[in-house]
Each structure stands twice: as C-alpha cells, then as structure tokens.
Amino acid sequence: MKQFRSKKEIQAWRDDHTGTIGFVPTMGALHAGHISLITRSNEETDRTIASIYVNPAQFNDPDDLNKYPKTLEADLKMLEQAGCDAVYIPSTSDLYPKGTHDLPHYDLGRLDHIWEAEYRPGHFQGVCAVVHRLLDVVQPQQLFMGLKDLQQVAVVRRLLTLLSINVTLTGCPTIRDAHGLALSSRNARLTPAQRVQACCIYEGFMRKLQPFEFEQFLLQNGFESVDYIARCEPNTLEPDDGNEHVVMLVAARIGGIRLIDNHFIS
Numbered sequence: 105m106k107q108f109r110s111k112k113e114i115q116a117w118r119d120d121h122t123g124t125i126g127f128v129p130t131m132g133a134l135h136a137g138h139i140s141l142i143t144r145s146n147e148e149t150d151r152t153i154a155s156i157y158v159n160p161a162q163f164n165d166p167d168d169l170n171k172y173p174k175t176l177e178a179d180l181k182m183l184e185q186a187g188c189d190a191v192y193i194p195s196t197s198d199l200y201p202k203g204t205h206d207l208p209h210y211d212l213g214r215l216d217h218i219w220e221a222e223y224r225p226g227h228f229q230g231v232c233a234v235v236h237r238l239l240d241v242v243q244p245q246q247l248f249m250g251l252k253d254l255q256q257v258a259v260v261r262r263l264l265t266l267l268s269i270n271v272t273l274t275g276c277p278t279i280r281d282a283h284g285l286a287l288s289s290r291n292a293r294l295t296p297a298q299r300v301q302a303c304c305i306y307e308g309f310m311r312k313l314q315p316f317e318f319e320q321f322l323l324q325n326g327f328e329s330v331d332y333i334a335r336c337e338p339n340t341l342e343p344d345d346g347n348e349h350v351v352m353l354v355a356a357r358i359g360g361i362r363l364i365d366n367h368f369i370s
C-alpha cells in the first residue's frame with residue numbers, strides 16, 4: 105500500500121494509472137465500519153485510496169478534538185490487510201495551504217440548522233471544507249461514506265450538487281458489534297459497563313420505541329442526556345411522523361461521550 109503525505113505524490117500516482125478511483129475519507133482509529141467502506145470501494149472501483157486526517161475545522165468542542173483517538177500504525181495495517189491501494193495522510197499545511205481560518209461558506213440550507221448542526225455549530229461547514237479540499241486533491245470517480253452519519257451523507261450530497269462535482273457518492277450500511285452497538289472510534293473511550301448500556305440505542309430501535317419512550321429508556325439506562333430522538337424523512341431529514349418510510353435519528357451522551365445512530369423504518 106502506498107503512503108502519501110503530499111498532494112504532489114497523489115497527483116503523480118493518479119497520473120501513473122488508468123481506471124476508476126474510489127475514495128474513503130476517515131479520521132483514523134479505524135474499525136470494521138471503516139473497513140467495510142474500503143471493501144465496497146474495492147468491489148466497485150479499480151483502485152481505492154483512503155485518507156486519515158483528524159480535521160480540526162469540524163470539531164466545535166476542543167476537548168473532543170484533543171481526546172480523539174490516534175492509532176496510525178494499527179490503521180495502516182488494517183488498510184493494507186483490507187487491500188486498500190493507497191492512503192493519504194496529509195498535514196494541515198498540505199491540505200489547507202491558507203490555514204483553517206477564512207474557509208468558504210457552503211449553503212447547506214436546513215441541513216446546516218437541524219439535528220447535528222444544532223448541537224455542533226459549524227461542524228458541517230468544517231466537513232464540507234475538508235471534503236472539498238480532499239476531493240480536489242484525490243479527484244476520485246466514487247466516494248464511499250457510512251450511513252451511520254446520515255446527516256453527513258446528506259450534507260456531502262448537497263455539496264457535490266452545489267459545486268457541480270462529478271463524483272458518485274455511495275452511502276454504506278452501518279456496521280455494528282455483536283450486541284448492536286454501532287462501531288465508532290469514540291466507543292474506545294467507553295468503559296465496559298458503559299459499552300453494555302450503550303447498546304440500549306439499538307434495543308430501542310428493535311423495540312420500535314417512539315421518541316418520548318425511547319428517551320426515557322436511555323435515561324433509565326445510564327445515559328446522562330439525550331440531544332434528540334426524532335422520526336425523519338430519510339433524504340431531507342425533516343421531521344416526519346406521518347410517513348411509513350422514515351428514519352429514526354438518535355444522539356445521546358453516555359460517560360461524557362456523544363453517540364449518534366439511526367435506523368430506517370418502513
């Protein structure tokens with residue numbers, strides 16, 4: 105597996121090959137959820153490139169940024185074993201030559217105000233900034249992202265339209281552990297007891313709890329707070345109680361760690 109630290113090296117690698125490129129952006133601390141995206145890209149494109157970059161522009165909470173797990177050696181092994189062809193590990197100066205202040209503003213409409221956007225102000229502007237920069241550098245034909253971060257997928261879809269970027273975005277299913285907990289790099293910070301309690305999110309989905317009873321269920325099972333639980337239209341993520349085809353969104357905190365998850369209901 106090739107390892108690149110600069111745009112120039114990627115450009116040379118692109119120019120040396122023909123065929124389609126699939127791209128999987130990550131922030132590292134990789135797990136089987138990330139690897140499922142690599143596998144999907146390997147199936148659908150000629151070459152897969154991942155990136156590992158903890159993007160400061162998308163963290164609204166400095167504590168979350170400082171505590172974000174870093175496991176580069178293990179990440180590289182996992183990518184190699186998954187058959188990833190290349191990985192881009194940029195420095196901030198390579199990715200943002202003009203720094204991370206004064207980034208462009210992206211018109212994301214309501215997606216920049218509801219759910220995650222309400223609780224993490226500026227988060228999606230930061231996501232768009234980094235995805236825009238990374239797509240400029242990597243120039244893939246296909247982009248693979250996890251549906252676990254459903255609003256992020258909707259935001260990036262809008263970004264591609266907004267900037268007329270000709271890249272196909274594939275949203276890939278959420279990978280869970282044996283007890284239903286959605287894999288997440290932040291799970292590494294849960295104690296074993298909290299990890300068991302965190303599975304109540306999945307149990308709530310399986311028991312088809314309505315938002316109010318769902319919230320009570322989480323609060324009775326070790327969660328300190330619930331940011332939102334809502335039934336939404338799956339593309340716009342606007343609240344929707346009437347439709348048969350909806351997605352249930354959940355964001356809640358346990359042990360000071362904020363977990364998000366979702367489940368499609370039809």
Ligand code: AMP
Nearest residue numbers: 130131132137249250252253278279287
């Ligand atoms: P992150 O490193 O958290 O920025 O995630 C990188 C990509 O992996 C994003 O597209 C996430 O949606 C995706 N991802 C994270 N967790 C999972 C999971 N449990 N299943 C599938 N995809 C995931």
